[in-house]
Amino acid sequence: MSTTAPIGEDKIVAKVTSKHVPIYVMGKRYDVPDSLTIMKAMEYAGYKFIRGCGCRGGICGACGTVYKKPDDYKIHVGLACQTVVQEGMHLTQIPFYPATRTVFDYEQTPAVAEAVFKAYPELFRCVACNACTKICPMDVPVMDYVAAIKRGDFEKATELSFDCIQCGLCASRCMAEMAQYHIAQMVRRIYGGKIKPKATHLAVMVDNVKAGKFKDGLEQLKKADVATLKQLYMSKDAREIEPNMSEDEWVPTNNAYL
Amino acid sequence: MPYPQALKELIKKVEATRPERVARKKKGEEVPFMSLDERAATLQFHPDVKEEGRRALLVGPSKGYRLAHEYADLLEAMPRVDPDKVDLSTPHIETDVLVIGGGGAGTAAALLAQEQGAKVLVATKLRHGDANTMMAEGGIQGCSKGHKDSPYYHYLDVMGGGHFVNVPELVETLVTEAPDVLQWLEHLGMNFSKFPDGRLKTMHGGGTSRKRMHYAADITGAEIMRTIRDEARNRAADITVLEFSPAVELILDDQGKCAGALLYNMETEEYLVVRAKAVVMATGGSGRLHVQSFMTTNHYGATFDGVVMAYRAGVPVCFLHTIQYHPTGVVFPEQAEGILITEKFRGIGANLVNVEGNQFVNEREPRDVEAAAIIKECTKKGLGVPTPTGRFGVWLDSPMIEDLHGPGTVEKEFPGKHILYERFGIDISKEPMLIYPTLHYQNGGLEYQSDGSTRIAGLYVAGEVGGGVHGENRLMGNSLLDILVFGRLAGAAAGVYAKAKGASLGKLSLDHVRVFTKELQESKVGADRVSPLLLPDYTLLDTKSRQLTSHYVGSLR
Ligand SMILES: Cc1cc2nc3c(=O)[nH]c(=O)nc-3n(C[C@H](O)[C@H](O)[C@H](O)COP(=O)(O)OP(=O)(O)OC[C@H]3O[C@@H](n4cnc5c(N)ncnc54)[C@H](O)[C@@H]3O)c2cc1C
Ligand code: FES
Numbered sequence: 001m002s003t004t005a006p007i008g009e010d011k012i013v014a015k016v017t018s019k020h021v022p023i024y025v026m027g028k029r030y031d032v033p034d035s036l037t038i039m040k041a042m043e044y045a046g047y048k049f050i051r052g053c054g055c056r057g058g059i060c061g062a063c064g065t066v067y068k069k070p071d072d073y074k075i076h077v078g079l080a081c082q083t084v085v086q087e088g089m090h091l092t093q094i095p096f097y098p099a100t101r102t103v104f105d106y107e108q109t110p111a112v113a114e115a116v117f118k119a120y121p122e123l124f125r126c127v128a129c130n131a132c133t134k135i136c137p138m139d140v141p142v143m144d145y146v147a148a149i150k151r152g153d154f155e156k157a158t159e160l161s162f163d164c165i166q167c168g169l170c171a172s173r174c175m176a177e178m179a180q181y182h183i184a185q186m187v188r189r190i191y192g193g194k195i196k197p198k199a200t201h202l203a204v205m206v207d208n209v210k211a212g213k214f215k216d217g218l219e220q221l222k223k224a225d226v227a228t229l230k231q232l233y234m235s236k237d238a239r240e241i242e243p244n245m246s247e248d249e250w251v252p253t254n255n256a257y258l
Numbered sequence: 259m260p261y262p263q264a265l266k267e268l269i270k271k272v273e274a275t276r277p278e279r280v281a282r283k284k285k286g287e288e289v290p291f292m293s294l295d296e297r298a299a300t301l302q303f304h305p306d307v308k309e310e311g312r313r314a315l316l317v318g319p320s321k322g323y324r325l326a327h328e329y330a331d332l333l334e335a336m337p338r339v340d341p342d343k344v345d346l347s348t349p350h351i352e353t354d355v356l357v358i359g360g361g362g363a364g365t366a367a368a369l370l371a372q373e374q375g376a377k378v379l380v381a382t383k384l385r386h387g388d389a390n391t392m393m394a395e396g397g398i399q400g401c402s403k404g405h406k407d408s409p410y411y412h413y414l415d416v417m418g419g420g421h422f423v424n425v426p427e428l429v430e431t432l433v434t435e436a437p438d439v440l441q442w443l444e445h446l447g448m449n450f451s452k453f454p455d456g457r458l459k460t461m462h463g464g465g466t467s468r469k470r471m472h473y474a475a476d477i478t479g480a481e482i483m484r485t486i487r488d489e490a491r492n493r494a495a496d497i498t499v500l501e502f503s504p505a506v507e508l509i510l511d512d513q514g515k516c517a518g519a520l521l522y523n524m525e526t527e528e529y530l531v532v533r534a535k536a537v538v539m540a541t542g543g544s545g546r547l548h549v550q551s552f553m554t555t556n557h558y559g560a561t562f563d564g565v566v567m568a569y570r571a572g573v574p575v576c577f578l579h580t581i582q583y584h585p586t587g588v589v590f591p592e593q594a595e596g597i598l599i600t601e602k603f604r605g606i607g608a609n610l611v612n613v614e615g616n617q618f619v620n621e622r623e624p625r626d627v628e629a630a631a632i633i634k635e636c637t638k639k640g641l642g643v644p645t646p647t648g649r650f651g652v653w654l655d656s657p658m659i660e661d662l663h664g665p666g667t668v669e670k671e672f673p674g675k676h677i678l679y680e681r682f683g684i685d686i687s688k689e690p691m692l693i694y695p696t697l698h699y700q701n702g703g704l705e706y707q708s709d710g711s712t713r714i715a716g717l718y719v720a721g722e723v724g725g726g727v728h729g730e731n732r733l734m735g736n737s738l739l740d741i742l743v744f745g746r747l748a749g750a751a752a753g754v755y756a757k758a759k760g761a762s763l764g765k766l767s768l769d770h771v772r773v774f775t776k777e778l779q780e781s782k783v784g785a786d787r788v789s790p791l792l793l794p795d796y797t798l799l800d801t802k803s804r805q806l807t808s809h810y811v812g813s814l815r
Contacts, residue, residue, distance in 0.1 A: 035592060048797060050793075054557055054558055056558055059480050186488075188447065192449035193446055193448070196452065199456050200457075205401060206438055218434065233422075234293075238414075248453075248457065250406055258408050
């Protein structure tokens with residue numbers, strides 16, 4: 001069966017760029033416009049992604065790509081959806097790399113470093129080679145957060161690992177054969193849920209909602225006709241707007257429905 | 259690529275007006291918000307009002323409803339698989355609850371269904387978490403600060419943003435469940451941005467009357483997604499995830515109850531029959547249809563599949579006549595085209611400025627109004643900034659954030675976008691961003707009730723695939739909220755239903771597909787199209803012309 005409506009194909013090529021450059025996808029040469037990202041260049045060449053493509057916006061970690069340039073010996077790394085092609089680059093995507101993740105019972109896990117050490121004893125096999133940090137396409141200081149975890153400094157580890165998109169490239173390079181990103185995820189959850197101070201104002205709000213404090217007001221709104229709603233919506237009194245530059249302490253003058 | 263000289267010259271005009279704009283903002287003098295009449299006039303420039311952009315559906319439960327051609331093309335299309343070829347007598351997989359879609363709504367549903375004692379299968383198209391949820395940056399709404407906010411004000415904001423036509427019951431559920439959802443996330447270990455004492459940081463979004471946007475730096479969606487995904491992985495004993503296995507058809511039983519789905523393993527090209535006592539449809543949105551040729555912010559798998567499958571099975575659609583174009587998508591550099599620039603930039607105070615360096619709209623109007631104002635500025639008024647690729651955009655003046663909130667703020671609050679532009683040689687704390695509206699969110703979708711239930715027993719809907727709660731226009735931060743509120747409710751309801759009524763499941767059937775196909779044939783539409791789409795097609799025509807032995811079915815070749 002054939003079908004019409006190819007969708008969006010005119011959207012992948014930057015119309016004004018004329019220059020084509022050779023790139024080598026897994027060793028095979030394709031000539032592509034030099035302004036495209038690796039992802040769009042591969043599609044330009046005729047590839048259709050199933051793996052290796054997710055958000056197309058640099059945040060999901062599906063498209064990790066390693067490449068070499070003609071004139072140096074180094075392994076370079078980039079997200080295919082974010083990295084512009086370079087003349088003569090030799091690349092391959094690494095859309096998946098096997099990694100061990102330890103199942104843990106979140107509710108029962110105590111907020112102590114030993115819990116993480118027990119789940120991931122391989123942490124202590126780290127030889128501080130820094131290959132993980134070097135390969136990270138997000139510039140996350142992987143080795144440093146691993147060190148912070150080993151010190152039990154979960155706050156620091158959370159901060160340092162926060163931009164991790166879990167593409168798995170760090171694990172592919174690790175001499176200690178650990179999956180750094182899974183360990184960091186466990187640490188961030190323990191820090192966020194069990195160490196960082198809780199929002200007490202949120203707990204109060206949850207209780208108030210449960211106690212039915214806002215039921216009547218909402219009932220009125222639900223019954224209101226559109227004209228009434230519009231009037232309330234535009235009213236500077238009924239729906240006072242918090243100033244943009246206000247501090248957290250700001251309070252409205254009309255507090256009838258608080 | 260960095261800004262070429264011509265654009266650098268134009269940036270000088272932005273810099274020239276900046277000190278005065280910053281001074282005004284510091285004094286709290288804003289460009290006034292539009293009245294409802296002014297909004298209506300501006301909205302004439304919104305892509306939604308283009309009548310030639312849509313047509314009435316000729317088949318199905320919402321026959322006669324006018325919506326975008328790109329939607330209609332997929333609703334009026336043949337199934338991928340001939341029902342006669344499918345052997346339903348021996349299902350490949352049996353489960354209590356089948357969740358279709360591993361984004362935020364689906365994962366929340368899986369967790370809550372599991373908590374009711376159900377065995378859950380999550381079937382998803384790409385990897386678990388390759389989803390629009392992962393991409394959300396700005397934040398999640400919900401009232402948490404009782405001294406200045408309550409569900410009452412949240413309700414008013416939601417209705418106002420949605421043009422007052424939202425389904426009231428859904429809005430009520432959304433705003434009353436919000437605090438609980440925030441607390442659930444906090445409990446599961448999500449790292450919200452907080453003050454040292456634990457107070458949540460909050461800010462405005464377009465159309466909010468109170469600062470109730472909660473966030474995790476500029477990767478709120480990713481932090482939510484990876485937290486709840488991690489929890490789902492901890493419950494692997496009860497929650498199984500099948501990746502690269504999209505659903506292509508719902509399966510009903512002989513009494514019309516939902517009874518599972520047909521999955522397609524994209525790697526081995528096999529189809530699998532799943533028998534489930536309840537199904538949660540959570541396939542997200544449809545940006546990859548590129549309606550009216552707009553660029554999009556959405557992930558690769560946002561192709562409308564869930565709406566197509568459930569529509570075929572008999573669930574009506576609503577509010578699909580409006581689509582959300584996010585006001586601020588990257589229009590230059592080209593490599594990043596379509597990528598979202600979070601509304602938080604405007605929430606924190608960055609102005610929108612035209613080619614002459616003048617601010618032309620308050621930056622905190624609701625999205626549809628803001629997008630229409632930008633399109634108007636670039637078309638009718640001719641005051642857009644020309645890009646080297648022949649498009650137009652306007653400036654989003656990010657450097658003024660540094661003047662308002664101190665040097666370093668841009669890098670600290672927007673690390674993701676700072677790195678993105680840095681890679682192209684642009685420092686957004688010093689140079690403004692060039693933006694244009696981009697296709698962002700499916701405002702409407704499948705009809706559902708507050709507990710996620712639909713008119714088909716055993717079929718639940720949650721997230722962007724559904725319609726009603728946001729009316730004709732969703733406000734920033736209400737979608738992350740929506741997917742968790744209704745994902746949790748739908749998951750719980752599906753779990754309970756599966757336990758209570760699952761035993762009465764009858765014989766599996768795809769008759770609804772046969773009936774729908776017949777209706778298509780009688781209406782003489784869609785014979786040359788196939789849906790669901792599954793993946794967009796970015797293969798060049800030129801390339802296709804050389805692919806002599808491959809044939810395209812929908813989008814897969
Ligand atoms: C760039 C961006 C920024 C955003 N920012 C914000 C924000 O700041 N605040 C906010 O509130 N909202 C924001 N949104 C909107 C919000 O993120 C989404 O609306 C919401 O996350 C949708 O969640 P969902 O679970 O319904 O769908 P998704 O998260 O998209 O998940 C759907 C899943 O279903 C899968 N799927 C699709 N078809 C099938 C099929 N046939 N079979 C199986 N699986 C399938 C998809 O691959 C995907 O994994 C943003 C959206 C984008 C794109
Ligand atoms: S496709 Fe998601 S990071 Fe590139």
